[in-house]
Structure formats: structure tokens, C-alpha cells
Amino acid sequence: MNNTISDIKITKCQSSKINEVDFENLVFGNIFTDHMLLCDYKDGVWQQPEIVPYAPFLMDPSSKVFHYGQAIFEGMKAYKDAHDDIWLFRPDQNFDRFNKSATRLAMPEVPEEVFIGGLKQLIQLEKDWVKHGNGSALYIRPFMIATGHGVIAAPSTEYRFMIILSPAKSYYSGEVKVIIAEHFSRAANGGIGAAKAAGNYSGQFYPTKLANEEGFQQIIWTDDATHTKLEEAGTMNVFFRINDVLYTAPTSERILDGVTRKSVIDLAKREGIQVEVRSVLVDELVQAAKDGSLKEIFGAGTAAVINPIAGFSYKGEYFELPKMENSFAQEIKTKLTGIQTKELEDTFGWTVKV
Numbered sequence: 001m002n003n004t005i006s007d008i009k010i011t012k013c014q015s016s017k018i019n020e021v022d023f024e025n026l027v028f029g030n031i032f033t034d035h036m037l038l039c040d041y042k043d044g045v046w047q048q049p050e051i052v053p054y055a056p057f058l059m060d061p062s063s064k065v066f067h068y069g070q071a072i073f074e075g076m077k078a079y080k081d082a083h084d085d086i087w088l089f090r091p092d093q094n095f096d097r098f099n100k101s102a103t104r105l106a107m108p109e110v111p112e113e114v115f116i117g118g119l120k121q122l123i124q125l126e127k128d129w130v131k132h133g134n135g136s137a138l139y140i141r142p143f144m145i146a147t148g149h150g151v152i153a154a155p156s157t158e159y160r161f162m163i164i165l166s167p168a169k170s171y172y173s174g175e176v177k178v179i180i181a182e183h184f185s186r187a188a189n190g191g192i193g194a195a196k197a198a199g200n201y202s203g204q205f206y207p208t209k210l211a212n213e214e215g216f217q218q219i220i221w222t223d224d225a226t227h228t229k230l231e232e233a234g235t236m237n238v239f240f241r242i243n244d245v246l247y248t249a250p251t252s253e254r255i256l257d258g259v260t261r262k263s264v265i266d267l268a269k270r271e272g273i274q275v276e277v278r279s280v281l282v283d284e285l286v287q288a289a290k291d292g293s294l295k296e297i298f299g300a301g302t303a304a305v306i307n308p309i310a311g312f313s314y315k316g317e318y319f320e321l322p323k324m325e326n327s328f329a330q331e332i333k334t335k336l337t338g339i340q341t342k343e344l345e346d347t348f349g350w351t352v353k354v
């Protein structure tokens with residue numbers, strides 16, 4: 001895979017802010033490294049990518065992203081192993097998904113040399129920001145916005161692709177209780193739910209705020225037409241363990257094709273866990289909670305990797321999940337993060353050296 005580009009223009013910052021950062025007490029996605037990558041698209045072509053000091057930049061108030069939300073992103077992580085080598089986890093998957101999102105939002109596809117090649121060069125430059133062990137990682141945020149000016153409701157002709165990097169510790173969200181959506185929807189058939197579009201997130205904020213006010217951290221989204229099928233947990237894919245079988249919904253136009261999700265499925269199967277990819281009905285979940293066969297629910301996504309759920313509420317009734325000793329969630333998380341950090345052998349060939 002020839003995806004290193006020699007013609008990235010690099011402008012280094014004058015002094016690093018790394019010594020001001022308390023790496024033991026990082027708030028997720030709050031601090032960024034010294035440099036960022038940017039690449040503009042205009043006149044139908046991608047311009048020369050540049051790595052520049054991390055800084056704000058000017059935009060025209062009529063830029064289409066402000067008015068019509070033409071914006072997409074990705075979330076990835078890089079880890080440093082015991083030999084100081086830095087590894088990405090399945091970056092090809094994020095690259096492919098980014099361009100699928102771009103197509104859905106009528107945006108241009110980003111070349112692999114810019115996305116993957118540019119990312120590798122940026123990480124090389126920021127390698128001291130990636131720390132060893134114990135959940136430490138570099139969170140990677142590639143994104144693209146419509147920078148073209150004018151409020152006519154049409155796709156922009158100019159775009160900016162960027163990558164910013166944020167040092168992260170292992171993500172612990174505390175005890176997560178969820179409420180099953182009965183009215184609001186995250187995505188609809190024919191919509192943009194399968195794209196990592198900014199608007200999918202803003203649409204979730206209000207229903208999630210209402211759930212927070214009722215004491216729940218997240219919403220389990222159901223299908224928009226009938227609200228009978230369980231689809232995603234907040235901004236993560238969701239898994240259910242009933243007896244010793246692990247269930248997750250098939251991806252669709254309404255469900256994001258998560259890299260963590262597909263890795264969990266493969267890993268669980270390798271560990272001898274029975275996995276069934278099929279829709280799980282809300283009624284089934286309630287029934288399983290009542291008869292005691294529901295053992296676990298967990299979310300899966302890059303930021304938290306695996307996020308166990310303590311209980312769920314449906315139609316005003318709360319169901320607490322049992323406290324599991326040897327949970328699938330814990331077993332899978334240990335194995336998956338072991339592969340990501342190179343502490344365990346990567347038999348799948350998922351990790352890619354920077």
C-alpha cells in the first residue's frame with residue numbers, strides 16, 4: 001500500500017505545549033496535539049495537504065457547513081507498544097467508511113494518500129504525545145466540512161479535510177443506565193444514519209438531554225417505523241447477551257457499521273462465544289430481563305471500546321442487569337485492547353504500524 005506522500009508541506013510550531021499537559025488527568029477529547037493536517041478541495045481537485053501548528057482558522061460566515069450541515073467525521077485510535085512503535089487499528093475501515101459518508105453527503109472522496117498517508121506523517125510528528133500502556137491512546141479525529149461560500153441550498157464546491165489528534169486515557173463513563181426510545185429516532189430508512197455525519201449527533205442531543213434529566217446516561221435507539229427493534233446505544237453499536245448467546249442487530253441504513261462492532265463479532269466467535277447477528281426485539285429483551293436470561297448489554301465503539309450497561313428502562317419500568325463475574329464485556333474488552341496495544345498477538349492482521 002503506497003500511501004505515504006512526500007509532498008505534504010510541514011510547518012512546525014515554535015514550541016511544543018506537551019510539557020503543560022497532565023497526561024494522568026485527561027478529559028476525553030479536550031486537549032489537542034501541536035499540529036493538525038489540512039487539505040482543501042477546490043476547482044474539482046484536492047490541493048496540496050499541509051501539516052501546520054494547531055490553531056483556529058477563518059471561515060466565511062456563509063460557508064455551507066454552518067447552514068446545511070455538510071460535515072462528516074471519523075474516530076480512530078493509535079497506541080504505542082513496549083518498543084515505542086505506534087499502531088493504528090484497522091485504519092482501512094475508517095478510510096472506506098469516511099468516503100462512504102462523503103458520498104452520502106454529496107462531498108468529494110478523500111484520496112488514500114491524504115487520509116492514511118497524511119495521518120501517518122502527522123502521527124510521526126506527534127509521536128511523543130502517544131503514551132504507553134494502561135489505556136493510553138491517541139484519539140484521532142479526521143473530518144471534512146463544506147467551506148464553500150453562499151447560502152444557496154446546494155452542495156458546496158469547496159471543502160476542507162482535516163485531522164486533529166487528542167491524547168486519551170482509557171475511557172470510563174461510570175455506571176451507564178439507558179432508556180429505550182419510544183418516540184425519538186436517531187436514524188430512518190433512506191436517511192443518513194449509516195453515515196458518520198455531524199447532523200446525526202446534533203439530532204441526538206435533545207432526546208439524550210431529556211433522558212439525562214430522568215437519570216439515564218444514554219438512549220437505546222429503536223427502529224424509527226415501529227420502535228420495536230433495538231438498534232444502537234447512544235453513539236455505539238449495541239450487544240445483548242441472553243443466556244450464553246451474544247446478539248447484535250445487522251447493519252442497515254439506520255445502523256452505523258462500527259469497526260468495534262465487527263471486531264467484537266469476530267473476536268467473540270474466535271473465543272468460542274455463540275454470536276447471532278439478528279434484530280433483537282424490545283419485547284424479547286423485556287421478557288429476558290424478567291425471566292433472568294438477560295445477562296449483559298454493552299455498547300461497542302472506538303472511544304470506550306466496550307461500555308457495559310447497568311440497566312434499562314422501558315415504558316416507565318426499570319430493569320437492573322445482574323452483576324456478572326466473568327462477563328463477555330470484560331473478556332472481549334481485554335482481548336480487543338490487548339490486540340490494539342500489541343500486548344496480545346494480532347491473529348486477524350488488524351493492526352497497522354505507523
Ligand SMILES: *Cc1c(COP(=O)(O)O)cnc(C)c1O
Binds near residue numbers: 302
Ligand atoms: C462511530 C459510531 C459507532 C461506532 O463505530 P466504531 O467504528 O466502532 O467507532 C457506532 N454508532 C454510531 C452511531 C457511531 O457514530
